[in-house]
Amino acid sequence: MIDNPYTTAVLAWYDVNARDLPWRHPDATPWSILVSEVMLQQTPVVRVLPAWREWMKRWPAPADLAAEPSGEAVRMWHRLGYPRRALNLHACATAIVERHGGEVPDDHSELLALPGVGAYTAAAVASFAFGQRHAVLDTNVRRVLARAHTGVQYPPKTQSKSETRLAESLLPSDAETAVRWGVAVMELGALVCTARSPACADCPIADKCAWRLAGKPAHDGPPRRAQTYAGTDRQVRGKLMAVLRAASGPVPKSELDAVWDDQVQRERALDALVSDGLVDPLDSGEYALPG
DNA sequence: AAGCCGTGGTG
DNA sequence: TCACCAAGGCT
Incomplete structure (x- = not known):
């Protein structure tokens, strides 16, 4: 089934190149997937892995975390950064116990109502944990679509409606394929279509990439503002x-x-x-x- | 909606 | 070296 010009090639690439990440295993629970998604907000996979394993061993279910003081979540956050996410996960656990009987909700709008769960995370959990058809639009997908489809080097700084519409228009009609498409495009952005030096030679859709076919024009517009840190x-x-x-x-x-x-x-x-x-x-x- | 919110790796 | 970047969300 060809749902968009990229589906077949990207799925075939993913079959061969997907990383073996624990939250992608068949025995991953919705809770473990939710925790991974929150940890992965702005934090690289390699730094999330040990913390995620530690959390899952100690708090295998939302009720386990909800039973502890929020400070323990903050302590176990280690140096992942943005520690309010630890607080958010503790509040998620409490809300899941109080409102959802201890089970991560499978409804998109109920996920979106959880603290620290925004458009991306709600779509990711609904898709990856519950097999639903949602457009998962993270920084990787935004970059791949900006290049392959729109023909520019980088997506805009803030996510636009047109990006959302594009992602939804490219979503395969069948839920099972849509889920695989979502994770596969993310993986392509993470491993091949990277921000700094994309490996176009390894890209399964290089022959269809509008940006590459246009000669990889450099980003035009205002410089992408560096986030200062020292002294803040x-x-x-x-x-x-x-x-x-x-x-x-x-x-x-x-x-x-x-x-x-x-x-x-x-x-x-x-x-x-x-x-x-x-x-x-x-x-x-x-x-x-x-x- | 532009800026804030951590931390560490890297080209 | 140091600016940039990493599975965002909130205000």
């Missing part, structure tokens, strides 16, 4: 969280004060962490991961 509040937050994760219990404020010289910025970062629910200010004056 994010860096300070990271240092504060690292201290709290490493400690077995509450930490005196002096230990937090030692991570950053600028007091104004340090206090602002700490206040924001408390406001975000990532840090618990105790009556004793000490600080701890949330209980």
Whole structure:
């Protein structure tokens, strides 16, 4: 069945080149797939793998995580980055126990209602965990479609309606094929059609790629803004969280004060962490991961 | 809707 | 080296 010009070649490529990732195994549960998708938000596969295994061993079901303080989720997040995602997963676990009887919902809109689950993650879980037909549009798919179909080097910075429409128009009609198509295009973007130096020689749709056929024109428009990090509040937050994760219990404020010289910025970062629910200010004056 | 939110690898 | 990038989401 030919649903779009790329389906057959991309699926055949995926059959041979797919990585053996544990959340793709037949015994992966919807919960384990949800956890993997949240961990993979902006974090590379190689760094997610050990944390995911640790989480699945300790919290094999949503109820297992919901039974623990959210601070344990934050501690077990290690250095994956964006630790609010750990809080989100703990809140997901609680919501799943309270609203869905402890089972990850299979309904797209119910998935979308879970904390930290947006358009991509809801579609990914509905598709990969429950075999439903949804367009999964992540950074990999956006880049592949921008090149192969639209003929430009990079997709726009923020996802556009036209990208969504395009992804939906390319979605195979049969659910089982749509699921395979989604994961296969993602994998193609991750392994071949990469951001920096695409391996067009290894690409199964190079002969149909509008960007390659146009001579790989360079990205035009404003330069893609680099995200600065050094000296930002994010860096300070990271240092504060690292201290709290490493400690077995509450930490005196002096230990937090030692991570950053600028007091104004340090206090602002700490206040924001408390406001975000990532840090618990105790009556004793000490600080701890949330209980 | 543009900017914020971590961290580490890499060309 | 250092700017860029990585299975985004939220405000």
